[in-house]
Amino acid sequence: MDGSNRSISVNITVTKTQRPRCIITQDAEVDDMNSLIHVLLYSNEVDIQGIVQSSSKFHWKGVAGQKEEKYTKPYRWPGTEWMQKYLNAYQKVYPNLKKHDKSYPAPAYLKSVTKVGNIGYKGEMDSVTEGSELIKKKILDNDERTLYLLAWGGTNTISRALKDIEKEYKGTKQWDAIRKKIINKVVIPACGEQDETYSEYIAEEWPEIKFMSCSQMSSYAYMWRTQPEDSSKKTLYADFMLKNLIRKHGALLDNYVTWGDGTYLDGEEPGSQFGTNEDLLDSLDWWGGFNPVQKYQRYDFLSEGDSPTFFMLLDTGLRTLEDVTNGGFSGRYAKADKKNSKGQEVNYWSPVKDTYVKEDGNTMQVESSWKYIDDIQNDFASRADWCIVNDYAKANHAPKVSVTEGTDIKASAGETLKLHAIATDPDDDYVTVSWSEYTDASTTETALTLKGAASDTISFKIPEDAKAGQKIHLIVQAQDDGEHTLTHYQQVIITIK
Incomplete structure (x- = not known):
């Protein structure tokens, strides 16, 4: 164009952004139910390849004939039907969500990968289940992306899947290659250890698999009131919850549970009926002996103790997935000094605290997720709006x-x-x-x-x-x-x- 008769050729390579993929395992506690609602609103950013119900030390179905009498009957067990109920609610808001991002998965797909895993009792991995088979299949597939196995309850169904792989391939010519592939592919972000199957099986037979204990219980779980008063709490109070999340935000958010909101939880014990047990609102020494700074008020945020396991998968611009020492919405982590019974080093990561500057200028050590709670809640609220706003231009x-x-x-x-x-x-x-x-x-x-x-x-x-x-x-x-x-x-x- 400038008369020089010279040209330049540029090669452009366009690659589709690969969403991180995960399988959710959960024990159906109310905060797991809340976390499932939350993650469904981010299913355009996270490739959910399975939703599997497991048991834990807090919740199980019960199995006849067990040596321990308590394991023969249900304990804090809500059944498994609630998962389809939530996905039916997602289906109702799905048309609006698609207006904001066409990447939201079809409800039929999510229903097809929702399975029941090992639910008999704490640590139960007695038999192959639909849930363990789904996990096994995804572990062995040829997808080169990291597979994040989120453990919101016990790791027993994950353990069963790994055990079945071991039984099938150990001693064969393929075993070394398969074992190496799994160690490089699988990461287990977990809300702590909620049964013994990690320590007694995974850490013993698969010590190289990265296990992240993602507990941020004072930031985004039942104990958030233990934090000193600061502006970070404003999005967890009832006023914010009522206006932005639990009133008039569609069928999916209608299932979201807050303190004292009247929700009755099927199968739950009175001491954990957070929606209907009025005594819990008045207690300053609730469930485990911790003392919150102030009492919980009706419609206050209840808990999503398991959500930090998937926060790290979201596109925030923070670089947790590259290196968990970088920090982010899920917190910042350090390698723990842990060994199994064989003396082998275990690839175990624990959260560390950060320095938090309060409004008065003083500093304190807090969980490393705490400074992002406002961002998490505001973004969650915007997604709640997407459920009811069918015009992209009218939402944020x-x-x-x-x-x-x-x-x-x-x-x-x-x-x-x-x-x-x-x-x-x-x-x-x-x-x-x-x-x-x-x-x-x-x-x-x-x-x-x-x-x-x-x-x-x-x-x-x-x-x-x-x-x-x-x-x-x-x-x-x-x-x-x-x-x-x-x-x-x-x-x-x-x-x-």
């Missing part, structure tokens, strides 16, 4: 943010850097950009001084005492001014040369 959608210089940078001690963030918003909302150093994740000793931290461009000097191999974690935040003030992040990791 999260902004995006990227960093021009990239998210992995190498720099020398004493070097001055300038970084530029570019924020976009699908609704053309105004987006505020800010930067901070994630000092708890950083491994340098001296904190950065960020110039322009409240803008899209920052400059800073790498500390002179920074040593080769150390890392600095920066977080850029983009927040829109639409309904629920939605937020997206990008985590930049600087490695010292």
